[in-house]
Amino acid sequence: MSQSLIIFRSSGKIEYQYNTKTNPFNEFIYTLVNETSIELDANFYTASLHQKRFYCYKRESVYAALYFDAVTTLDGDKVKSTLQGILKTYNKLHEDEDEDVDKLKKLVELQFNKLMKIKLAEPTKPRSATPSGASTPIRKPGTPVPKTPLSNKKMRKWDGDQISSALGNSKTLDYSAADDSSHAVGDTSQYLADDSAFVKENELVLVNELNDILGESDDEEEEAETSSKKGFLGKLTSYFGSNIDVNEVSKKFQDQLVSKNIAPSTAKTIIEKIQNNFSSKKNVTMPMYKQALTDELTKILTPNVSTDLLYDIKRNSGSSNRAYVISVVGVNGVGKSTNLAKLAFWFLQNNMSVLICACDTFRSGAVEQLKVHVNNLKNLTSSDASSKIDIFEKGYGSGDHVVATAKLAIQHATEQQYDIVLIDTAGRTHSNAKLMAPLKKFGDAANPDKIIMVGEALVGTDSVEQAINFNNAFGNRRSLDFFIISKVDTVGDLVGTMINMVMATKVPILFVGTGQTYTDIKRLSVNRVVEMLMS
Ligand code: GDP
Numbered sequence: 001m002s003q004s005l006i007i008f009r010s011s012g013k014i015e016y017q018y019n020t021k022t023n024p025f026n027e028f029i030y031t032l033v034n035e036t037s038i039e040l041d042a043n044f045y046t047a048s049l050h051q052k053r054f055y056c057y058k059r060e061s062v063y064a065a066l067y068f069d070a071v072t073t074l075d076g077d078k079v080k081s082t083l084q085g086i087l088k089t090y091n092k093l094h095e096d097e098d099e100d101v102d103k104l105k106k107l108v109e110l111q112f113n114k115l116m117k118i119k120l121a122e123p124t125k126p127r128s129a130t131p132s133g134a135s136t137p138i139r140k141p142g143t144p145v146p147k148t149p150l151s152n153k154k155m156r157k158w159d160g161d162q163i164s165s166a167l168g169n170s171k172t173l174d175y176s177a178a179d180d181s182s183h184a185v186g187d188t189s190q191y192l193a194d195d196s197a198f199v200k201e202n203e204l205v206l207v208n209e210l211n212d213i214l215g216e217s218d219d220e221e222e223e224a225e226t227s228s229k230k231g232f233l234g235k236l237t238s239y240f241g242s243n244i245d246v247n248e249v250s251k252k253f254q255d256q257l258v259s260k261n262i263a264p265s266t267a268k269t270i271i272e273k274i275q276n277n278f279s280s281k282k283n284v285t286m287p288m289y290k291q292a293l294t295d296e297l298t299k300i301l302t303p304n305v306s307t308d309l310l311y312d313i314k315r316n317s318g319s320s321n322r323a324y325v326i327s328v329v330g331v332n333g334v335g336k337s338t339n340l341a342k343l344a345f346w347f348l349q350n351n352m353s354v355l356i357c358a359c360d361t362f363r364s365g366a367v368e369q370l371k372v373h374v375n376n377l378k379n380l381t382s383s384d385a386s387s388k389i390d391i392f393e394k395g396y397g398s399g400d401h402v403v404a405t406a407k408l409a410i411q412h413a414t415e416q417q418y419d420i421v422l423i424d425t426a427g428r429t430h431s432n433a434k435l436m437a438p439l440k441k442f443g444d445a446a447n448p449d450k451i452i453m454v455g456e457a458l459v460g461t462d463s464v465e466q467a468i469n470f471n472n473a474f475g476n477r478r479s480l481d482f483f484i485i486s487k488v489d490t491v492g493d494l495v496g497t498m499i500n501m502v503m504a505t506k507v508p509i510l511f512v513g514t515g516q517t518y519t520d521i522k523r524l525s526v527n528r529v530v531e532m533l534m535s
Contacts, residue, residue, distance in 0.1 A: 005066040005112050007090050015062070016090065018109055025065060028054040032063075036462045038261065038494065044080045048458050048487070051333040057083035062091065066112065082115040192380070197519035198349055204310055205349040210488070210512055210522035210529075243283050250275045253293060260533050261496030263461040266503055270296055294530055300499055301526045303508030307482065309450070310350060313420060316449065323355070323413035325421045325446060327406075328484075329439065329470055330454040332427030335486035335513055337366070339454050340424050341373035342511075345518040348377060348387040352419040357409035358393035359402050359442070360426040367393050370424055380518070392421075402426070402438065406446040423448065430469040443474040450481040452510060457488045457497045467501040480505065486513035489520070493532040498524070 006025055007016040027049050031037040037047040043058040056065035057080060064083045089107045198205045250271050257267035274292050278284045306312070316324045328340045337360075344354045356374055360366035374391040381387050392409040394401070406423055413421040423446060428435040443451065453470045455463055471480045485498050498509060514520045 003066065003068045003116055005064070005086070005108070007062065007064050007086070007108075010061045010063070015094075016105075016108065018105075018112060024050070024052060024067060025054070028056070028065065028067070032056060036460055038458055038460055038491070040076055041080060044076075044083075046076065046458070048456060048490075049333065055079045055083065057087060059084075059087045059091070062087060064090070066115075078115065082111055085111050192517055192519050194515075194517070194519040197521060198346070205346070206310075207346060207511060207521055207523050210514070210525045242285065244286050244289060246275060246278045246284050246289070249286070249289055253289075257496065257499075257533065259494075261457075261460045261491065261494040261500075262533070263464045263496070263500045266464060266496075266500050269503075270300075270499075290534065294534055297499065297530045297533055298526055300503050301509070301524065301529060304506075305508060307508055307510050307523075309510065312449070313347075313352070317419055321414060323410060323418045323421050324450075325410055325423065325448040326450045326452060327359075327423040327425055327442075327446060327448040328452050328454060329425050329473075329480075330427060331430055331466060332363075334427070334454045334456045335484075336360075336427060336454045337369055337373060337424055338516065339484045339486055339511075339513050339521070340422050341370075341377060342513065342518050342521040344373070344377055344389060344422055345380065346521065347420055348381050348389060351387045353386070353388045353417070354390075355409060355413040355416075355418040355421045356389065356391050357406060357421055357423040358391060359406050359409075359423050361394075361396045361401050361405060362398060362426045364396070366424070366426070367395065377518070388418075390418075402442055403445040406442060410446060430466045436469060436473045439470075439473040440475050443478055451478070452482045452484055453480045453507070454484045454486050454513075455497065455501050457485050457491045457495065457512070459497055461500070463497045463500040464504045467504045467507070471505040471507060480507045482510035483507055484511045484513060484521075485509055485524075488512040488522075489514045493535065495529050495532055498529060499533070 003019060004024070005016075005018045006014055008014045008029075028037070028047055031047045031049070032045060037045040037054075037056070040046050045056045045058070047054050052067045052069060054065060054067040055076070056063055064087045066079070066083065086108050089111065093107075197208055199208050200206075253274075254267050254271040257270065258264050262270075270293070274289065274296060277292060278289070313324045316322075326343070328336045328343075330336050340356070344356060347354050356370055358367040358370045360370075370393070371391055374389055377389045381389060392405075392412055394405045394408065402425070409423065410421055425439075425442065428439075430436065451474065453467065455466060459466065467480075467483070474480075483501055485501070488495065491497075498512075501507070502509060509524045511521050512524055514522050
């Protein structure tokens with residue numbers, strides 16, 4: 001496990017480092033300088049890079065930053081108070097004439113280690129089962145996904161209209177003896193957290209809609225605090241009914257959108273449109289303005305093409321000899337493989353056969369990571385169903401290896417009559433033309449039925465450029481088909497990234513990722529997201 005802490009000044013001087021490889025911090029510091037990290041609270045920032053979660057607290061010109069290996073394993077408040085304490089300690093001892101370096105070291109390390117102990121000792125309390133159709137248990141942003149003890153888990157199968165834990169074949173989800181156990185990427189107990197993730201309609205298993213996971217808290221104190229700080233909208237209630245100054249209100253709504261993680265340029269475009277619509281009108285009231293903005297945000301997020309992937313796949317199997325090909329793209333660490341596995345799990349629930357193709361042939365461990373997902377999914381697949389899942393891989397290599405692997409996988413899937421080929425691609429930096437160029441070649445050769453970009457809800461302003469660059473990467477005649485917005489469980493109501501990506505490309509959101517298990521996938525609820533942006 002890697003976890004590090006540094007204290008540095010805005011001049012770049014490192015004042016203190018613990019357990020430190022300073023290198024990983026460089027890119028994070030770059031996000032602070034460019035203001036692309038997320039400001040969770042005053043002077044408290046976070047970003048997720050290369051499968052590491054960074055946090056930073058700033059006091060005057062001194063910054064304390066740390067990172068951990070995994071995302072969302074700690075409550076942001078705990079991290080913030082630890083970093084505040086660490087900076088206080090540092091400042092106090094730094095000001096002291098007889099500065100005692102050892103004492104500083106000891107105190108800082110004590111606080112850091114205490115935080116890490118909390119991380120290591122995260123509770124493994126079972127997640128309370130929710131009745132089908134009930135809302136998902138609410139997690140605060142930054143809190144871990146509750147885990148269910150491994151031995152209690154039963155394989156799932158559909159029983160009537162809901163997912164059932166009863167299983168004819170009583171195999172448990174214990175993968176410790178599985179062939180690929182040496183490649184395990186985490187605690188296998190966390191694979192299926194949400195019993196209400198899917199709903200059965202007619203003969204199809206559909207992904208449930210995103211409802212209560214976002215922007216809500218089970219912490220009454222926090223809720224009371226939030227409602228007392230309802231923002232400027234609360235203060236503007238007296239305007240309701242009477243005419244408003246459109247420019248003044250526009251400015252405030254623009255700030256509000258930016259505060260929800262909508263990129264400043266995107267927020268400006270949206271607000272200017274509303275402003276222009278009202279420019280010729282004399283009497284504009286607050287409800288009119290709010291309604292116009294609500295309608296505009298709803299329009300942006302509402303897909304204008306079908307997002308019915310199951311229908312498309314079924315139609316394909318009736319009309320084409322080729323297996324249905326879906327490829328997943330995105331920058332590193334956003335959750336491509338995890339969300340690809342979630343899609344596969346959903347297809348398996350629909351009794352489909354899935355071949356997963358490992359086309360991230362660059363990053364060491366990527367193929368093995370996919371194998372673990374496939375093994376897990378195999379074990380989760382009811383043996384009496386017609387569904388099946390396998391992996392297709394040709395190891396590692398660069399250049400044409402990716403294209404060759406994809407072509408072979410599609411050919412194999414078609415010959416063996418798999419319904420779907422899910423192709424995982426290597427993560428790449430969207431701003432690096434050299435790394436983006438092979439995507440065109442890959443797209444031309446594999447000619448996927450759907451290209452899905454996974455984008456992180458955490459990203460913020462940079463998401464605009466990410467979406468545009470990936471959308472343009474496949475040439476003039478091909479673009480992205482869908483987004484999956486991952487890690488929505490980690491941003492509370494700061495859901496502006498969805499607007500950034502959709503508005504920049506007109507590509508609709510297929511699903512949102514709400515956690516690290518195979519059932520943490522939801523359909524977008526446009527109304528819910530707009531509500532959060534407006535609150
Ligand atoms: P890739 O490099 O893009 O393939 O990313 P991975 O699939 O390896 O995921 C990177 C990290 O993000 C892993 O720790 C995942 O468990 C985590 N992750 C993926 N999706 C989500 C999500 O929706 N919510 C949370 N909290 N974590 C996620």
